[in-house]
Amino acid sequence: MASPTLTTPAPVLRLSGLSHTYTGQRHRATVLKNIDHDFHRGTFYAVLGPSGSGKTTLLSLASGLDAPTRGTVSFDGTDLTRIGLGRYRNKHAATIFQQYNLLTYMTAVQNLTTAMEITGTRSRDKKARALELLERVGLDKQQATRNVMRLSGGQQQRVAIARALACDVDLLFADEPTGNLDEDTAAGIIRIFQELAHDQNKCVIVVTHSQQLAAEADHTLTLRKGRLSA
Numbered sequence: 711m712a713s714p715t716l717t718t719p720a721p722v723l724r725l726s727g728l729s730h731t732y733t734g735q736r737h738r739a740t741v742l743k744n745i746d747h748d749f750h751r752g753t754f755y756a757v758l759g760p761s762g763s764g765k766t767t768l769l770s771l772a773s774g775l776d777a778p779t780r781g782t783v784s785f786d787g788t789d790l791t792r793i794g795l796g797r798y799r800n801k802h803a804a805t806i807f808q809q810y811n812l813l814t815y816m817t818a819v820q821n822l823t824t825a826m827e828i829t830g831t832r833s834r835d836k837k838a839r840a841l842e843l844l845e846r847v848g849l850d851k852q853q854a855t856r857n858v859m860r861l862s863g864g865q866q867q868r869v870a871i872a873r874a875l876a877c878d879v880d881l882l883f884a885d886e887p888t889g890n891l892d893e894d895t896a897a898g899i900i901r902i903f904q905e906l907a908h909d910q911n912k913c914v915i916v917v918t919h920s921q922q923l924a925a926e927a928d929h930t931l932t933l934r935k936g937r938l939s940a
């Protein structure tokens with residue numbers, strides 16, 4: 711009897727020969743060196759590495775914020791340059807930035823509903839969905855309807871997380887998402903990342919210094935001297 715063939719699922723995100731060099735007037739620094747790595751749906755990844763090792767750079771290339779100086783990033787087998795970086799960011803990837811990047815003239819709810827509109831995320835009642843997600847990250851209705859600049863740093867970080875959750879996309883990137891949170895709130899956010907990967911089949915990639923977060927990820931990768939290793 712023929713044995714069943716096991717096929718590896720295609721990666722949702724592939725980095726091939728990825729290198730990145732920052733060039734200034736008197737300064738040139740190669741931060742990433744010839745990185746090859748596949749990332750899969752249904753998986754929660756943590757990327758660790760010393761300060762300045764290039765974690766944020768890696769995330770900005772993988773999330774389509776910047777283009778690599780060499781090599782390619784592909785989503786479901788298509789090079790991001792063919793998809794278009796703007797379209798990729800709007801339709802396929804949500805990013806939680808280290809500096810949150812919230813729309814400062816809006817409330818938390820409006821930040822979420824605007825992101826849902828941009829990504830074309832369908833919801834019968836976008837405001838109700840936004841309130842529900844903000845509650846999930848621990849923000850009550852009063853905080854959710856306040857201008858985001860009148861929230862604390864940790865509360866703004868949770869708005870940024872809820873905004874990423876509001877978008878129905880395959881890839882979620884996060885840069886130090888628990889950096890400003892107390893241990894209990896951080897544990898709640900880590901559980902949300904696990905649910906997104908395991909119950910909703912998303913690919914979640916988090917850059918962090920937190921050992922607490924890395925211990926809960928399915929795969930831990932380390933960036934050191936421009937190389938990524940498992």
Ligand SMILES: Nc1ncnc2c1ncn2[C@@H]1O[C@H](COP(=O)(O)OP(=O)(O)OP(=O)(O)O)[C@@H](O)[C@H]1O
Nearest residue numbers: 732733739741759760761762763764765766767768
């Ligand atoms: N726009 C830029 N122009 C020039 N050099 C840059 C630029 N952005 C980052 N770098 C340099 O690239 C290197 C990697 O920076 P990056 O922010 O990716 O590291 P990181 O691992 O995320 O650091 P941290 O853990 O401290 O946030 C650093 O030496 C940094 O100074």
